[in-house]
Amino acid sequence: MNFELSQEYIELIKLLKLTGIAETGGMAKALVEDEQVSCNGQIDTRKRLKVRKGDIIEVLDQKINIT
Numbered sequence: 001m002n003f004e005l006s007q008e009y010i011e012l013i014k015l016l017k018l019t020g021i022a023e024t025g026g027m028a029k030a031l032v033e034d035e036q037v038s039c040n041g042q043i044d045t046r047k048r049l050k051v052r053k054g055d056i057i058e059v060l061d062q063k064i065n066i067t
Contacts, residue, residue, distance in 0.1 A: 009050040
């Protein structure tokens with residue numbers, strides 16, 4: 001899926017909620033803490049990771065291309 005970024009960055013947990021992958025902030029945090037999320041091919045456990053244009057987020061067998 002593609003996610004069009006309208007600002008400089010979005011925090012990872014907010015992205016997971018906006019795309020519907022996580023229903024709540026708590027669920028988004030749990031996915032990150034459980035090492036279920038990768039950014040550009042590397043597992044990342046920073047909940048407030050600043051996701052920017054060009055990044056690729058992978059979680060639960062879904063890929064999010066940030067445009």
